[in-house]
Amino acid sequence: MPFFKTSSKSIVINALRILWVCLTVFYEIAIFRYSAASCSWPDTDLLEDNSHNVPKHVLLVADPQILDHRSYPGRPALLTYISQILVDLNLRKSWRAALGTKPDAVMFLGDMNDNGRMVMEQAEYERYIQRFMNIFSMDSDIPRYFIPGNHDVGLGHSPLFLPHARTRYTTHFGPLNNHVSIANYTFVMIDAPGLVEEDYRRHGQKKSYENWNPRPEGTIEFLKSFAAEGNTEPTILLSHIPLSRPEGSNCGPLRERGTIRRGVGLGYQNTLGKETSLFLLERLQPTLIFSGDDHDYCDYTHILDERRVREVTVKSLSMAMGISKPGYHLLSLIPPGGPTFTHSDVPCLMPNQVGIYLSVYIPLALFSLFVVLIYNIVRGQYYQRWSLRSLHSKKESNGSARSKHQRKPSRSRITTDEFGYTLDGDMDQTLPLPVSASVSQEPRRRIIDPFHSLTKKMCWKSKRGGFFSNFLCDVRDVTVFPLSTIFFISLWTFIDF
Known part of the structure; x- marks a missing residue:
């Protein structure tokens, strides 16, 4: 035992x-x-003929959509809070792993927060943005760029959406439309939700893009102005909303389920319109397109005359966006030295939390x-x-002792020794007990061991537990x-x- x-x-x-x-x-x-x-940087193919160049590395992140108390209206408050903690924790682990690739620049493809477009007090919005910044903290020496998503600035009109959400967005994430040069490639970053809203107005007035008087500081004005500058570098387009494509188009083997389908509703539109997509392809003539919004991966090639333009829809980094394995995207660039484009990219998958x-x-x-x-x-x-x-x-032992006791009746006599101690007549005299063995008249006190109490008494364990x-x-x-x-x-x- x-x-x-x-x-x-x-x-x-x-x-x-x-x-x-x-x-x-x-x-x-x-x-x-x-x-x-x-999942390493796709430099191998680029360095075969350009071994003297050092590739630039760009990390692309889509749709982290930081949750808040509005994200799950039907859930109890406690369950919603637990969901926030678990998703934030997962995003932090994925982000730290992604930063381990040591990128030269980071680009977020929109929907940084799940409810950044909502009406809320400024103090609450500041805390909301700070949560995003804390999760995606990084070295200040690494440049980072943002494009707005429909969850950041809204799309369409609703009493729940803040009318000046775009102004609030720009104070924390920078301009709505922007362009930057990296490794002699120009990244054109557009406000896709704003482009959709302006496209509705243009279409309502039955005007073409050529005849349309663009909204001041809007996306169409930005695109026309950029095209007029005569940019000589190859262009890479970043749009939160994917470009139009035929219904049911294949997204490649890395997609988890289905495909990107046309759809529109309050606060969202799954793809840009046909005319809008054609306008972007003709005006910018991009060599590569990156988009988000769909949450799942999609690799599709647009065909324009004799040109083929590949579009990659980057996976969401969040475990809460309806996909099994979140992910991010790595892009390697070498300055182009001829008619061929010197860039390569690869999707990276995170664990299924x-x-x-x-x-x-x-x-x-x-x-x-x-x-x-x-x-x-x-x-x-x-x-x-x-x-x-x-x-x-024990019973056998007691029975044996009892029978022995009955065979030898006790004839003890009581005597005292010279010190006054009582002695059994059948026993030899012994030394007096030490002082430490004397019986105290005060009640005994149990010495309490806190650790013993924590590990033993809390379980009510005993020999007969x-x-x-x-x-x-x-x-x-x-x-x-x-x-x-x-x-x-x-x-x-x-x-x-």
């Missing part, structure tokens, strides 16, 4: 503890770093409960047999380790370095 009570318990509990801690560290930290490390919860943690929790349950059942049966055997031995209390105590002894590991990993993840 002593072995089963101590050694076997330590083996079972500690084995489960080690298993949980190892898997927790792997699935909360290591798997994110491994996923990022296994929901899958980890459902396929790893829950099965492991059920397995741990099963092991602890079986152990307690076997221990209870063993202890019962051991108790019966011990009780039987019930099956249920012993089972709960063993469950607690196992779960405290992975929960502590997750807590400290989360604390480390939320600390900005």
